[in-house]
Amino acid sequence: MGSDKPRDPVAGPDAGPEPPYPVRLSGPVIKGFGRGSKDLGIPTANIPADNLSEKHPELTSGVYYGVVALDPKTYQHESSKGTSTAVVLPAVLSIGYNPFYKNTVRSVEIHIMPALTEPSPTAAGHEGQTKFNRLPDFYKTRLNLLILGYIRPEFDYVSLEALVEDIRVDCEVARESLLREAYKCYLVDSDKTHGKVSEDRGWLVSFD
Numbered sequence: 346m347g348s349d350k351p352r353d354p355v356a357g358p359d360a361g362p363e364p365p366y367p368v369r370l371s372g373p374v375i376k377g378f379g380r381g382s383k384d385l386g387i388p389t390a391n392i393p394a395d396n397l398s399e400k401h402p403e404l405t406s407g408v409y410y411g412v413v414a415l416d417p418k419t420y421q422h423e424s425s426k427g428t429s430t431a432v433v434l435p436a437v438l439s440i441g442y443n444p445f446y447k448n449t450v451r452s453v454e455i456h457i458m459p460a461l462t463e464p465s466p467t468a469a470g471h472e473g474q475t476k477f478n479r480l481p482d483f484y485k486t487r488l489n490l491l492i493l494g495y496i497r498p499e500f501d502y503v504s505l506e507a508l509v510e511d512i513r514v515d516c517e518v519a520r521e522s523l524l525r526e527a528y529k530c531y532l533v534d535s536d537k538t539h540g541k542v543s544e545d546r547g548w549l550v551s552f553d
């Protein structure tokens with residue numbers, strides 16, 4: 346069952362991602378079980394998890410945060426309309442078997458959050474009526490993801506409401522974690538970005 350302990354507001358070191366992070370994953374957005382939006386009100390873009398355990402043994406099942414980019418050739422975010430540059434957005438994701446649903450195959454599911462400059466729809470105080478971020482559908486679009494840190498293991502829950510509430514808190518933990526300078530640099534392009542961060546960011550937005 347979900348943990349009863351109070352949750353930490355941030356996850357991972359303040360100084361920035363520590364090995365093995367950032368971890369690069371990419372793939373086309375595929376259909377999942379159709380439960381994210383329908384059951385939970387939380388859309389998750391699923392990407393193939395084939396050979397994940399062999400390619401990334403470091404990615405144990407659990408909840409992570411990071412940044413994503415979608416191929417601008419097939420998807421244009423409202424903030425990048427008319428440009429060919431991929432927009433980079435904050436994300437929270439789950440890798441695993443979704444113990445609440447007892448899946449037999451592992452999935453990688455990414456919930457894309459609004460830009461950090463926008464108010465958070467999942468901030469405390471909206472419990473029971475939280476509206477999670479929703480974009481126009483982008484099935485089949487290529488998605489690049491940089492995983493920057495680990496939040497928690499996956500749990501089973503006593504109720505759907507308890508699962509949704511923990512995912513709401515995950516969104517807040519991801520947001521607060523990414524607002525730190527050593528993580529924000531993956532989201533915001535700046536002259537000061539250099540070295541490994543610049544290299545990872547370059548990979549993130551390239552879709553050739």
Ligand SMILES: Cc1cc2nc3c(=O)[nH]c(=O)nc-3n(C[C@H](O)[C@H](O)[C@H](O)COP(=O)(O)O)c2cc1C
Pocket residue numbers: 377378379380381382385387389391408437438439442443444445446454455456498499500501508512515516
């Ligand atoms: C941030 C985040 C955390 C999640 N944590 C859990 C979890 O602890 N246990 C669980 O069973 N499912 C967890 N899920 C997965 C949801 O159950 C899943 O998104 C839902 O089953 C939708 O699946 P679908 O994309 O196949 O429709 C999490 C999803 C997200 C985005």
Ligand SMILES: Nc1ncnc2c1ncn2[C@@H]1O[C@H](COP(=O)(O)OP(=O)(O)O)[C@@H](O)[C@H]1O
Pocket residue numbers: 374375376377378379380381382383387388389390391455456457458478479480481482483484
């Ligand atoms: N904020 C968002 N994060 C992730 N996917 C989103 C978001 N908004 C809309 N979507 C769309 O919703 C789809 C996921 O919905 P979901 O109910 O989880 O269905 P599925 O089970 O097919 O993954 C994504 O593939 C994407 O096209």
Ligand SMILES: [Mg+2]
Pocket residue numbers: 377378379381388389390391454
């Ligand atoms: Mg999904």
